[in-house]
Amino acid sequence: MATPRAARYAKLGAVVLVIVALAIAYRLGIFTQVADPKTLAQTLVAMGPWGYLAFVVAYTVLQPFGVPGTVFIIAAPLIWPWKTAFVLSMAGTMAASVVGFSFARFIARDWLSARIPARLRKYDEALERNAFQTVVLLRLLLWMPQVLHSFLGVSKVGFWTHFWGSLLGYIPPLLLVSYLGGEMFDPSGGLQPGAWPILAGLLIASLLIAVIVRVRARCRRPAPGAP
Template sequence: MTPRTARYARLGAVALVFVMFGLAWHLGIFTQAADPKTLARTLVAMGPWGYLAFVVAYTVLQPFGVPGTVFIVAAPLIWPWQTAFVLSMVGTMSASVVGFSFARFVAKDWVSARIPARLRKYDDALERNAFQTVFLLRLLLWMPQVLHSFLGVSKVGFWTHFWGSLLGYVPPLLFVSYLGGEMFDASGKMQPAAWPILAGLLIASLLVVVLVRVHERCRQAGQAPRCGAASPWMHPRGGSTSPRETP
């Protein structure tokens, strides 16, 4: 692609974004997506077309300002948890790809100048181990717009971002889809029982992060096979010896 063609492609992408925003504003989608209750009511009224509307609205609106939690909270209020999980995964991944691609191919310089310093500290980790870092960031932070942008202007490859994000999203989205009915009422407001559930999710996520970090440090030190339950005095053939015994 020549520089002139690339310039026209960027301008076309920007124009398409503005057109979609204008259309969404004209149809009142921003108002309907203001809270889970309103969104749920709108999607139920659409019948089977609600599936498509959910994914399209999530894809178009989330990367540019509408919180993704509005969609993933609304989904289990409308559909069985299995359907809610699939639609939440498809919508979240689509929104992530749009946010990543917009930052990388359309407005890279503008976005790069606005990345918070707290995310810049992950630049070195992304260069050393991109897949693992993307996975952990998605597992802990989920889908904030600024994270889409940060990964888009980083050196992470598209498919590394895609698969790392996919795996990182699975635990929290499965968790919310399955327990959404216990965490939120019909209006989308958080119930008291949600706090211990969210605390459990946070603890589980942090535990995964610790285990991944420990394994990575062991691997870098060339000790991965011995990390875990293996004793430093374990005999090479599977037996064990006392630290005072000699082979």
């Protein structure tokens, strides 16, 4: 079993590794290349078949530490057929979520815990009662912001509950963006006029799913004083 000192050294080493990786990425101009979907798409197309791997690796390494995940999921349907875009977007999103969750739980738990916004703290009780359903709803409504990775990482939710709940919550929005990406975004990654009804439909559908899940959870909850 690892000693407390060894655990501290391991955490410090992980933090240093992250900082070095981000510094190298900055030095190589990777942040500039992923600054917008059009630039990212051009870079990946130029890489040929290696673009698949580069997409997932860049998504996994960069999104948990500052690069918006939307840059990647918007770029994917601009490059590949929608089925390929969906698979790669899901792989990158899940990998980035696991990295962000694990970093918050095992490496920087105390530091990140003090910086979680109050608007997310209100879900602590819901996570204790219905962890899986709450993770699904949070991912469905909020997608993959770094602060949500951190919040779930410092919460009491289990790793596999987070993993499967996130997977289920990501499917509707990523599937929609991958399938309708060409109609929603122009080649530069900007929203087209026809995107607004689609986004409104996604929001309404997400809210309806959230309401249905919460109502079902309340119906299954035993009444006070019930045996």
